[in-house]
Amino acid sequence: MTESLHLTVAEVVRETADAHTLVFDAALPFAPGQFLTLRLPDGTARCYSLCCGPGERLMVTVKRVTGGHASNWICDNVAAGSVLEALPPSGVFTPRSPDGDFLLLAGGSGITPVLSILKTALARGRGRIVLVYANRDEESVIFAAALRELAAAHPDRLTVVHWLESVQGLPAAPRLASLLRPYQAYEAFVCGPGGFMDACCEALAGLGAARPKVERFVSLGGDPFAAPEPVEGAGGTLEAELDGSVTSHAWPEGTPLLDVLLAGGVEAPYSCREGACSACACRVVEGEVKMLANEVLDEADLSDGWVLACQAIPLTDHVRITYSEDPAAG
Ligand SMILES: Cc1cc2nc3c(=O)[nH]c(=O)nc-3n(C[C@H](O)[C@H](O)[C@H](O)COP(=O)(O)OP(=O)(O)OC[C@H]3O[C@@H](n4cnc5c(N)ncnc54)[C@H](O)[C@@H]3O)c2cc1C
Incomplete structure (x- = not known):
């Protein structure tokens, strides 16, 4: 654990x-x-x-x-x-490399992960970054001064566009699309209230852009600090690679992958245990699983083999997974 x-x-x-x-x-x-x-x-x-x-x-x-x-x-x-x-x-709301062009779309407190990506891309990458940051009004803009300073320090790489609902109205998809059109090839990240994220995804889809990565700010229902339940029963086998060590486990049918790992003494990462947060994401490199719930991984993540360990149950007798980010690993 x-x-x-x-x-x-x-x-x-x-x-x-x-x-x-x-x-x-x-x-x-x-x-x-x-x-x-x-x-x-x-x-x-x-x-x-x-x-x-x-x-x-x-x-x-x-x-x-x-x-x-x-x-x-x-x-x-x-x-x-x-x-x-x-x-x-x-969590997996994170760029593969800081060295790309990024379109960062944040609403309200959704600025938090986006600011970390922005600062890292400026410090470690060489690409261009466009931040569209929506807020109710000027008083509710978090990090306004920090963003002003970053934009002044990197005028050739960072553009910050503030969208104030009090001035421009709600950021609806058609108006967002006109704003985002020049940046449709950038790697996009979206975090904010549900309606804002839906409008951003709709605008990008309408432009034919790749699906953005999204982070949903939900409240946890369960207790991710609780001790794991013991796991018993017949089924297949699981091999798991974490931090360079490979462990083998019996995998009883219908038992979530994360429960098997925790019961086997593996310090696998997790948080919500309800398919909502992506802390437990790992990649399937052999065999097949199905997820009971998934509110965070998108089509691109799924086709790269990512699954949520807390929701994955086995479909084949043998499954091998890795927590490594490196597609060649595992
Ligand atoms: C990956 C991730 C990252 C996050 N990052 C941030 C961040 O950087 N900053 C940030 O501020 N938040 C962040 N959040 C959101 C945060 O975790 C909480 O969800 C948020 O702070 C609200 O929690 P709360 O306990 O204050 O509200 P809750 O008590 O969970 O209530 C949420 C809303 O539901 C209503 N509600 C509660 N109980 C009921 C009920 N029984 N019936 C009807 N309505 C009810 C409340 O009135 C309230 O409006 C993040 C979430 C996730 C999953």
Whole structure:
């Protein structure tokens, strides 16, 4: 089972009236676009995307949700010196290489993973980056000053387009399409409220662009910090490669892949355990599985062999999977 971390908050930055950044006194390896899963003292677990770039301390930004349990608790209670339990960075909303042209589409708090991708691409890549950032009004723009500074420092590589609902109205697909047309060949990432993401996907599809990667900000239902259940029963076999080690397991029919690995003592990554977050994504390199639910992987991910371990059950007697990002691995 993945060991949880205890992260000390070094500083809390009030970004807007309802968004707080927690800066942790920690530097951990992460890929841009990944998230942490935080656990509140009452046991509630929620995912928050890292918004930091290379060389920065770990940071997440939490925006209050009206009536929301965790976001309001965090904004009301977490201060410098607070210690939060967390699962390590995970998720697949991340570019294969920082060295491409990126079209980044963010709405509201959806800016967080996008900012991490943006900072990493500027620091480590050479391509052009266009950020379209939609907000209700000027006061609700998180990271406005940081984005101004980045655009001023990289005028030839970064273009930031703000879309304010108070000025331009809702970002509907037809108007987005005209804005996005020149960048339809860029690698696109979309994160924000459901309606915004649907409009972006519709606009890109209408332009004949490749499907963007999307990250959905849902609340977890289960407890990803809980101990795994024992797994029993007849079935096939599973071989799993994680961090260079290969392990073999019996795989009882109908049992999710993640449960088999955790029961077998493998420290496989995961978070929501309900097909909503992609922390447990791995690739099938031999055999076949089917997923019981999948809210995050798109057609391109599926055709590359990605599956969600928490939802994958076996269709063949033998399955081999890898957690390596390298298509030649496994
Ligand atoms: C991969 C990932 C990354 C994320 N990154 C971020 C991030 O960077 N920043 C960020 O701010 N958020 C992020 N989120 C979202 C975050 O995890 C939470 O979902 C968000 O903070 C809301 O949680 P909450 O506990 O405050 O709200 P919840 O208590 O889960 O409530 C959400 C909404 O549902 C309503 N609701 C709750 N219970 C009921 C009920 N019984 N009946 C009807 N309505 C109900 C609430 O009123 C509220 O409007 C991310 C999510 C994921 C999956």
